[in-house]
Amino acid sequence: MTDATLAGPALAETVTRAFDRKQRLAFAIPAAILAYLVYAAISFDIAGLMARARFDNAAILLSDFWSHKTHVTRDNRTGNLTVAIEGEAKATYPEGRLPDWVTVADDVTTIDLGQGHIVTYDANGARYVVPGYGTIDIREEGGRPALTAPEPIPDWISVGDNRIGVTTDAGRFTYTRSKVETFRYQPGWELWFFTLDSPLYGKSFGELAALAVSVERLDPARSNLALIASEFWTNRMWRHGDVAWAIFETILMAFLGTMTAALVALPLSFLAARNFMAFGPLRFAARRVFDFVRGVDGLIWTIVLSRAFGPGPMTGAIAIALTDTGSFGKMFSEALENIDEKQVEGVRSTGANAVQRARFGVIPQIMPVFLAQVLYYLESNTRSATVIGAIVGGGIGLLLTQAIITQKDWEEVAYYMVLIVLMVMLMDSLSGWIRRKLIKGE
Amino acid sequence: MVDVAFGPEPGQRPNLANPREAYLDMVRRKRMYGGILLVIFVALMASGWMLADHRNAGGFWNGLHQVLDFPSEVLSEAWEKRANLPGIFWDHVPALIETVNIAAVATLVGALAAMGLSLLATRGLARWPRLIPIFRRTMDALRAIPEIVIALVLIYILGGGPVPAVIAIALHTGGALGKLFSEVAENADLKPVEGLASVGANWSQRMWLGVIPQVAPNWLSYALLRFEINVRASAILGFVGEGGIGHDLKIAMQWGQGRYDQVVAIFLLLFLTIVLIDRASDHYRHKLVKGH
Incomplete structure (x- = not known):
């Protein structure tokens, strides 16, 4: 009782002080976070960024993700007409096999954009009929395009000195001195199965199935099924074969890198564990080696190694292996230091030598940690291999960065992104499944 | 039986x-x-x-004896110009700070998002238990997209600079930390939550006062580990995309001979920063989780 009364005021004071401190902290921490974010916003120049951001690029990107556009271009000097998907040479419709919404009669080209939007190219210029608005008529006068359209000119028609552009829901239309061009947007990824030059282009699934079982061969050298498979696999626009190979290469890099790192790190980690390596300097050296390879980041290893081995998947695999040897070594040696000595004692009592003690007394104990970490790294390295592939020039990372750098094949970017996400999710569930099987024995 | x-x-x-x-x-x-x-x-x-x-373009056995060629070439040139190194260090400190800032902001934003996502995706704590699978799949998807994909696409839209990298890393961090956070929150003691519920606390008060104090040490520890990972990611993104010390390194590498002193300086700067952050995060994580 006396103690309590004596401690009373002091205790109350301590509690009050602690309470005050907590209260101050509760405000100080959010305030500090906010202050840091404000500082970061200023140093990252968010205001300037908003001004520089190009949301029209975002619109292009999004529309390319789910649709494709077909360019109908007439060269105003020669009068040549080309109809090409995404404007690519390898996806140009051959003459006489134009899509049914483009008709050519004499020198007049009529393009039906759907919803009543009709574009006509003729010898004098071009006309665009927009339902609910009227006819936009463009004629060549004195070497410059002249516009006749119902007044007032709305803001979706841009009129410049040498260029007239019209953007509607149905498509885009541009007229310049050298050429007149119409883009028609259609949903879906065009030519995903077969390109225009393939004999199989435009066939439905039913027709393909019928072809596959029919005896009559399109190509006398091969069966129809083989032809269908190879036409799809070597599709020149989407390059399915190359893409599948690139995905495989990325997974290969991750697999080789992770497994090699684990195999190298396992014996080395014994050197860095206090209970297995009594000789201090060697232990210290082993630990510093792990720290070093881990600290010299994967990026630096990748650069150094690609100078020696050249670009390719092996360079990436070695870079992953080196970095992860450090991480694995550190983790395994920590696991080794935490093992239960009793099992080792038991094995020793049967007269086992050092290797046998390690095999039967130690390895079974660290196996769960070992497997869990290796599988976790395998999954996370699949992602790293994408990035490393972009640097060393191998795998899906390279294809992706190339497609992004050209800044026009966004449908390919979308395709690769979907594939990468699927690949990572697949590796994620695969490693989770193996982990459950092996560790929990389910 | x-x-x-x-x-x-x-x-x-x-x-x-x-x-x-x-x-x-x-x-x-x-x-x-x-x-x-x-x-x-x-x-x-x-x-x-x-x-x-x-x-591979070059074979393993052909390349093996060349492994040391490039480092030795770089190091010997840097050794000749060693007087320049302190000055170069100084020049690249702002870029280094930018790289660390990218990682820090991304970790902060990602961790804040992960806090919300993980609580919404944890059985027993979720605000809307029926939506748990949606939040879980969201985290899975965020984790699955490599940072570089988002960063490169955002560079196209937003132009260069650190912000695309921040957003890319933050999204990934949100997914990765969300999963770990939710595993921790699953093991939280529910008694304080029930106590708070009995005095009429709403969901956010129950989480803030009942769950967060329990899980804070583990969450902080995971966030620190993530920060360490994000510093590396931010350096790599700089190399592939734009901004920070990774970009400086790329420029110096592309220049090649004659700028190897810069390459070495940047390597060293990056190495020391990573080791330092690694050490600090190790130390504090030990303190947080084991209490000493």
């Missing part, structure tokens, strides 16, 4: 009349499975390395 007492199905049950036979039989079978797995694994590794070697 039969299973528990005698093992699996009657036909496959070990013959108890002859335990020695049964034991040896089991060992043999285990060894065989182990051996088959080992052979498959070795075959996979060997053929994998051979294939990778074949696909």
Whole structure:
């Protein structure tokens, strides 16, 4: 009782002080976070960024993700007409096999954009009929395009000195001195199965199935099924074969890198564990080696190694292996230091030598940690291999960065992104499944 | 019950009349499975390395003796110009700060998002239990997209600078930390939550006062580990995309001979920063989780 009364005021004071401190902290921490974010916003120049951001690029990107556009271009000097998907040479419709919404009669080209939007190219210029608005008529006068359209000119028609552009829901239309061009947007990824030059282009699934079982061969050298498979696999626009190979290469890099790192790190980690390596300097050296390879980041290893081995998947695999040897070594040696000595004692009592003690007394104990970490790294390295592939020039990372750098094949970017996400999710569930099987024995 | 007492199905049950036979039989079978797995694994590794070697521009054995050529070339040039190094260090400190800032902001924003996502995705704590699968799949998807994909797409839209990298890393961090946070939150004691509920606290008050104080040390520890990972990611993104010390490194590398002193300076700067952050995060994580 006396103690309590004596401690009373002091205790109350301590509690009050602690309470005050907590209260101050509760405000100080959010305030500090906010202050840091404000500082970061200023140093990252968010205001300037908003001004520089190009949301029209975002619109292009999004529309390319789910649709494709077909360019109908007439060269105003020669009068040549080309109809090409995404404007690519390898996806140009051959003459006489134009899509049914483009008709050519004499020198007049009529393009039906759907919803009543009709574009006509003729010898004098071009006309665009927009339902609910009227006819936009463009004629060549004195070497410059002249516009006749119902007044007032709305803001979706841009009129410049040498260029007239019209953007509607149905498509885009541009007229310049050298050429007149119409883009028609259609949903879906065009030519995903077969390109225009393939004999199989435009066939439905039913027709393909019928072809596959029919005896009559399109190509006398091969069966129809083989032809269908190879036409799809070597599709020149989407390059399915190359893409599948690139995905495989990325997974290969991750697999080789992770497994090699684990195999190298396992014996080395014994050197860095206090209970297995009594000789201090060697232990210290082993630990510093792990720290070093881990600290010299994967990026630096990748650069150094690609100078020696050249670009390719092996360079990436070695870079992953080196970095992860450090991480694995550190983790395994920590696991080794935490093992239960009793099992080792038991094995020793049967007269086992050092290797046998390690095999039967130690390895079974660290196996769960070992497997869990290796599988976790395998999954996370699949992602790293994408990035490393972009640097060393191998795998899906390279294809992706190339497609992004050209800044026009966004449908390919979308395709690769979907594939990468699927690949990572697949590796994620695969490693989770193996982990459950092996560790929990389910 | 039969299973528990005698093992699996009657036909496959070990013959108890002859335990020695049964034991040896089991060992043999285990060894065989182990051996088959080992052979498959070795075959996979060997053929994998051979294939990778074949696909590489330069072969392994040709390249092996060249591994040290580039570092020694770089180091010898840097050694000649060692007087420049302190000055170069100084020049690149702002870029280094930018790289660290990218990682820090991304970790902060990602961790804040992960806090919300993880609580919404944890059984027993979720605000809307029916939506748990949606939040979980969201986190899975965020984790699955590599940072570089988002960063490169955002560079196209937003132009260069650090912000695309921040957003890319933050999204990934949100997914990765969300999963770890939710695993921690699953083990939280629910009694404080019930107590708070009994005095009429709403969901955010229950989480803020009942759950967060319990999980804070573990969450902070994971966030620190993530910060360490994000510093590396931010350097790599700088190399592939734009901004920070990775970009400086790329420019110096592209210049090649004559700027190797810069390459070495940046390497060293990056190495020291990573080791320092690694050490600091290790230390504080120990403190947070084990309390000493």
